[in-house]
Amino acid sequence: MTLRSQALLVNAALLAAAAVSLGPLLWMVSASFMAPGEASSAPPPLLPRAATLENYHQLFAQTGMGRSFANSLFLATAATLLSLVFNVSAGYAFAKLRFAGRERLFRILLGALIIPAQVAMIPLFLLLKHLGLVNTYLGVLLPSVANVFGIFLVRQYALSLPDEMLEAARIDGAGELRLFWSIVLPSLSPILVTLAIFTFLGSWNDFLWPLIVLTDDDRHTLPVALASLTREHVQDSELMMAGGVITVLPVLVLFLVLQRYYIQGLLAGSVKG
């Protein structure tokens, strides 16, 4: 095969793959602007005859998805901040602060990664019920505040901080808290962004746990609200697509902006792990 025909073949295959990957997402956007009922005709239309905002209007006015959007935004933001607070200090300590039992403790944590989260869910639900936290945002947040993956991610990055830098600060009389706050945190900033975007996306896209914990409609997150909307409004495809757009668009944009950090975290978590 000549180089030229090979180049043609490879790029054509990539174009086709990209069309398959993006096609469903583009169709969602297009169908969300169609008039009610328009998408359900044969052959299926690719573009709206006359673009309308009717579905978005109905979505916010009648289905309470606006409320769900606010819930998702609040929960994902809170989960991100809490995750930074708990996981960063722990990850740094596992990398750079010597204390008795550190290595064994870290190995136990890594071992726990093999247990799927669903095993804990039923007792966790009973615990939250006992604490009166079922159907509260705190109940959704608490179990994901500290997580092994986050600690691992920060630890791997913190290992590369030079010891001399930390020692120099200690000799200058900086306490461990000052040292952490004014020297360690700034040098960890790239991995903080990675941890933040992972946590935000994870929380925004999470389904099973919010489905179990949040029982009232007005507390539902977007995925939970969308799933229950599907079960009620199966035939309103254009409305459902508008719901899909407001659910997917924020995370897609966030990913596009912070892509470099996201891919870095993905590779750190799987290849080196």
Next chain:
Amino acid sequence: MKTAHAGWVFVTPALLMIAVFFLLPVLAALGLSLTDFDIYALAQLDNLRFVGGGNYLRLLQTPLFWKALGNTLFFVLAGVPLSIAVSLAAALLLHSAVARGKAIFRTALFAPVVTTLVAVGVIWNYLLHTRYGLINDLLGRVGIHPIDWLGDPRWAMPAIILFAVWKNFGFNMVIFLAALQSIPEELYEASRIEGASALQQLRFVTLPALAPTLVLVSILTMAGYFQLFAEPYVMTQGGPLQSTTSVLYFMYEEGFKWWNLGSASAVAFLLFLLMFAVTLVQSFALRRWSEP
């Protein structure tokens, strides 16, 4: 504050949270799976009885549990190899020296990974629609009769597998791409000098170099695919004829629809045991492959 003290102060909050909200519940799940915890015990704890292995024995005699296990295994055994093959093919295309616009293509192929599963599941519901779906429309153009993807017990799970592969392949693609980029160029040079064709290079240079990554990726992917839940919840509600009821879907219904929390905990543990056994076999393979 001494460094050693600081270490404990820094890790304790996270460790406490993990202990209280993960490790303790896991142990409790084991205990719970040995009781008949149900809706009556939920109301009044006095109604709780210890039943030993009763839940496990009963599950092994429940046809729907076996059905769910079979469905999940089908999803894993067909979905994981397919997903890895697609990921690898995409990574090879992106890695090709003649590929243009690599960064844009990589982003495009990766995009489904970050999307919300429930939302894209809803899109696919419509794409897979028997009469108005784009997929049947495209198939119709090459003369294939409409398939009732989500309404036919024979096609529902294959449809969910296609959807899952579409959603997930970008993740492993990125991992493969990084591994491909780390293969030394000299290896390819040497094989070219010896007259190896492109296919032979793939077989004797690329694939052996990727072997550890392949095993690692298959461990991670299997663990993920065993946890099938949201896809059938949104797309098929476990049907038709329970052909897409997965183990987790079964656990969810057992626990949060019928409130048989003891029995549901037993389901969770059985799934965990199965995943653990499979991972053990794979890590053994990883050690074998990684040895120089």
